[in-house]
Structure formats: C-alpha cells, structure tokens
Amino acid sequence: MSGDRAERDNVLRVALADDQALVRAGLRALLERQGIHVVFEADHGGAVLEQLSQHAVDVVLSDIRIPGIDGIAMLEQLRARGNATPVLLLTTFDDSELLLQASEAGAQGFLLKDAEPTELRDAIARVARGEALLQPVSTEPVRARYRYHAGDAPRALFSEREVAVLRLLAGGYSNKEIARAMFLAEGAVKNYVSVILEKLDTRDRTRAVLKAITLRVI
Template sequence: MISVLIADDHAFIRAGVEAVLRGSRYFIVATASNGAEALVAIEEHDPTLVILDLRMPNMDGLATLQELRNRGDQRPVILLTADLNDQIFLALIKAGANGVMLKDGAEERLITCLDAVHDGQHWIEPELVGRAMSLTADGLPAGPLSTLAPREQEVARLVGEGMRNSEIAEALGISEGTVKVHLHSIYHKLDIRSRTGLAIIVNSANS
C-alpha cells in the first residue's frame, strides 16, 4: 500500500479523494485543511505522495510546494485545482510539481495520475500542456536553451522527446550518472526543478 496525504480546505473534496482511492493500492494516511497543517502532517506521517489543493488559506498549494522543495523534500507532489491561469501554472512547473490536475473530472483520472507520478513520471492535464506550449516561459530569458552548453542542449532535446535517463545515456554514449549531472546543471541554469518544466521549455522553443 502507498500512503497519500491530501490537503484541501473543503472536507467534501478530501472525502471524495479518499472514496476514489478506496480499494486501490493507495490509502490516505493523513489529511489537512491548509498548507501550514500539511507541512506539519508531512513531517509527522511521512507520506509517499502528497496531493495539495492550489487555493487554501494559511499557505496555498504553491507556497506549500515551494516550502517543501526549499527544505530539500523531493517527494512527489500533485496539485489539484478548479482552474489555473498561465502564470501560476508556470510557477508550479518551476517549483517542481510532479502532477497538475483539474478538479473537474479528476475522479476519472486520479489513479492514472498517481500511478504515473509514483513511477517517477510527471503527469499534467493534456489541455494544460497545450496551453503551456503556447506560452513564453515567464521569468526566463529569450531563447533560454541558448544558455546551455552543447551537450546540455542535446540532453534537453532528448528530455523534450520524452526519453528517460537510461535512454538518453544510451543515445549519447554516456553514463546515466553523467546524464544526471547535466540535468542538474540545466535545472540550475534555467531555474526549474523538474523534467516537465524542461520538456515544456524545449517544446515551446521548437514550436
């Protein structure tokens, strides 16, 4: 069984998520009604996955995610929201969200999202990916990929094609450890925290 924490200021949503997960390999180990409570509960219960509502009192989902990452906590985090503007979406990607899901119809896709994120992938609503591809990454310099070294650009391109680290290593004739070093440098230069953010930038640059 895989432990999940859900933070949402609406008890109805928390109960709904728990109902969707009932009978699956996931179980709710703790709940919270705001980001501040979520941080305390994460420390206490150490869930494998975290689901955060984007809009909550006393620390919203974005601020909670940012605080977790600032603490060095890299556990998978999924943001759940009723709506999302472009700037907040890009901020979530840069902050290192592993999944972004719209509440409308989430009961049909939540398990799929959790499975993907638990397996080390990133999951974002298809319509949100389409929106992001049409955006200029706010806060990034024009032509951000031009700041990367040639090998880093190759790694970034292959990430944009959806390749895993092992596949990139084989394609470029380098070790998987070297791929990780390049990715760390790329994330630092572009001020992002995830493969999803990198893939969006790469594909936006090529669109």
C-alpha cells in the same frame, strides 16, 4: 525513497489537502476505492507541513489554492526543509502560469480537478515512482509568460526523433512508455532524453518541456 516504499508495500500512501470538507471526502472515497491509503487530511498548507513532520507518505495530493499557506508556498517550505516527498497539485483552472510556478517550486505533478478517476490514480502512481507529470496545457500562454533571452536558444538543432520524444515527455510519459510508443529500447530513449536536456541546457525534464514549448521546438 518514497517510491521504493510504495512498490515494496504495493499500497500507495497519500496526504490529502483541500479546504472543502466535501471535496476531501469525495477524493478520499475515490482513492480508497482504488486501493490508495489516505494517511491524513488537511484543510490548509500549514497543517500539511505539521502532519508531514509526523507521518511519512508517498505523495502529497493538494489543491493549489488552499487557504493560508497555499499549495505552492507549502511546497516551497517543504523543499526548503529538505523534504523531497512528491507533490501532485490539483486545480480547477487550466492556468499555465500556475503550472510554471508549481514547476519552479518543485512540484512533480500538476493535474486539473476534472481529470478522470483513472487519470488521477495513474498520476499519483507516476509521481510516487519519481516521474514528472504535466497535464497538457495551452502552449501560447506558456510562450507569452515564460520567455527566454536569445542566449537561451538550444545549443543545437533537434532531429525529428528528438522532437517526437519531447512531445511524449510533454504528455508525462515515462522512458519505458516512450520506448514502447516509438518501438525503441529503453536505453535508447534515455540517450535521447540526455541529448535533449543537454541541448536545452537543463537537467530537469519538466523545465526542458516548458523551454521547448517557449522556443517553439514543440
């Protein structure tokens, strides 16, 4: 619903959470220059939860390490309430374990703070549309910290084209973007994604990517 509202109004509305006032001010100025409306700011997770009960936004943009109720705990409480507002978590650390925790909690996006302004704007737009975004991370730490039992192996082998689609999924690309990159119809990409999810025994694109990394499919 939030993504539909964003497209209808053509103005993305975000909640901004960071415990540093200067960082919030910088992010607000950056976002507003790119036509994104900051509905409210918060310096801790509890304030985000309180404000979201009063104000609707398209995306929550939050530092992952805010004090009190941190970004991940805030996200978990938000989902427990049945609130599906997309959440994009920011961090200064390229930490695969944090990415996994954020994914488990239901985050749509995870981005490093040193991302370019255009990358941040694009990330917000993507998660507002319902897409998942994982900034590329080192694969070895993911494999080391997120292991699967033998029974979790893929149900079938992957074709070369399925592996190519998986790699683009890992880069956060949408079905439409994958279709353009691979010169395929969007419907064909949807079919490939469905087969990939079936082989990895998951219905979630993010978990499919993490599992594919762990099992050395990509």
